[in-house]
Amino acid sequence: MSKAQEFSINGMARVRKRKKNKDTWAIIGFIAPAFIIYGVYVIYSIFMTFYYSTFNWTGIDANMVFIGLENYKQLFQDGVFWTSIQNNFLLVIASLLTQLPVGLIMALLLFSPIKGIRLFRSVYFMPFLMSTVAIGILFIFIYEGNYGLLNSILGAIGLESLETAWIGKENTAIWAVIATVCWQFAPFYMILFRATIVGIPEELYEAADIDGASGWQRFKNITLPLLRPIIITSAILSVIGSLKYFDLIYVMTGGGPNNSTELMATYMYKQTFTNFNMGYGSSISFSMFIIAFIVTAFMLLGDKSNGGNE
């Protein structure tokens, strides 16, 4: 190798190294702002939640007593916590069985030959834009026991016998609340399905028409298979959302009556900010994280092994 060649190779390596260095600084500079905010508020907080959960601590004074995993032991024996987990999973199942099918039916209706379709489309989506707090307050009056809208309607069509204080009674409250959650979120899945249906090529349906396929056959053989990926995505969104659900329950029932509508999130809030049991509250919120993590991992793995989209 001649001297000149050696120099030039060294030179190129140096240039490449300098460029790489420059890139490194650019990469750090570009990612840092997002990473710092995300790191402090999300990542650091998750670790701190676990740290706090190992203390007996009110949160208002400095008196923190380290008790190891004692909070978790107590949590396992806490009937209200088990009720709340049960309600969370009830919400998961109810959401999958109502929001998704209703959302799909609504999306299909928007592609049907209906006069005034614009009106239907506009109104169908409205619930999702209303703030959850507003929905909660509105439905308190819909479910109200004496003059509530639902009871008034039942009375008007001769079903007085069904009238009840919907969210005031333990056995009806959870269902009344779940129905409200469905009312809020079905429109959301409607727009997800609608966005996918719009993208299905018209030719597929034309071809099916030539073959003389019926409406149901067209749906079963063309629309549904093409919707499969979005249905899986929606199911994942729905499950994750249901496991961390809070707003509506907090506004409508606060977890009552008698903890019958308690969710993990409302119970965590109650323990932490009402009873000032920050250590115990943190053990609930860390359990929420673990449960959400496990369920999500399972769903993503299941999706992959079924030949999912990503």
Place this chain on the structure above:
Amino acid sequence: MMIRVIKGIPLYCLAIVILMVTGLPFLIMTLTSFKGQMEFMTSPWSIPESFSLENYLLLVELNFFGYFANSLIVSVISVIIVIIIAAMASYPLARLKFRLNRPIFILFMVGMMIPIHTTLVPIFILTNKMGLYDSLFGLIGPYIAFALPVSIVIFTQFMRDIPKELEESAKMDGCSHLRLFWNIIFPLLTPAVATVAIYNFIHIWNEFIFALVLTNSSQNATLPIGLREFYGEFSVNIPGIMATLTLGSLPLLLVYFIAQEKIVTGLAAGSVKG
């Protein structure tokens, strides 16, 4: 395109039933808001005899618009910052090769499944320590942090599809990454920016739990908190409460009616990518 699973009268019946279920609560809420208290007592859910603006004037008097202003400030500032820093972070993640690329991207993505409640106590304590408790600025940090995952995923996917040749010619000219990003990449992101902005604005505008925990005074309360305060304050004045709910829901619904397609596609794209 038409999908005719069912036809004719059953189709209309189904469509109208769903129309009633989704629309009726809004209709009743709005109509009741124009009633007087006495009229509501005698016939709660009838059509009002006259449309009185009394309840709305009361809301103006009670400075209901202060909550609007707070929500607007918090949402706009958070969304702008999210767009800038999420787009910046997505640039190396989408266009540069480095060892930690994939791990960092996954770390951000994981944020989408994390329950807000898991971070609530530490953020509450942190906000107190920073002296930001009960201030609008205390809300902006968590809002940005929880909007980042979705936004970064949307931007990264979008940026990957921009042809490489564009920046290669710019690199030849000795363009720095910063100039490359601002002058060439960022202007191409408009559709993704719209999606990120719409998706996050709607979520932050309606956000409840952080606002509940991190603010205390009415002066610094956002709209969802304000709605609850008025609900408590009006107690038996139900038409007054309905006026609060109507007015509180109006801004987003107005925007929706003006730019319906944009909002719907923005939300759909944001959720699916996320």
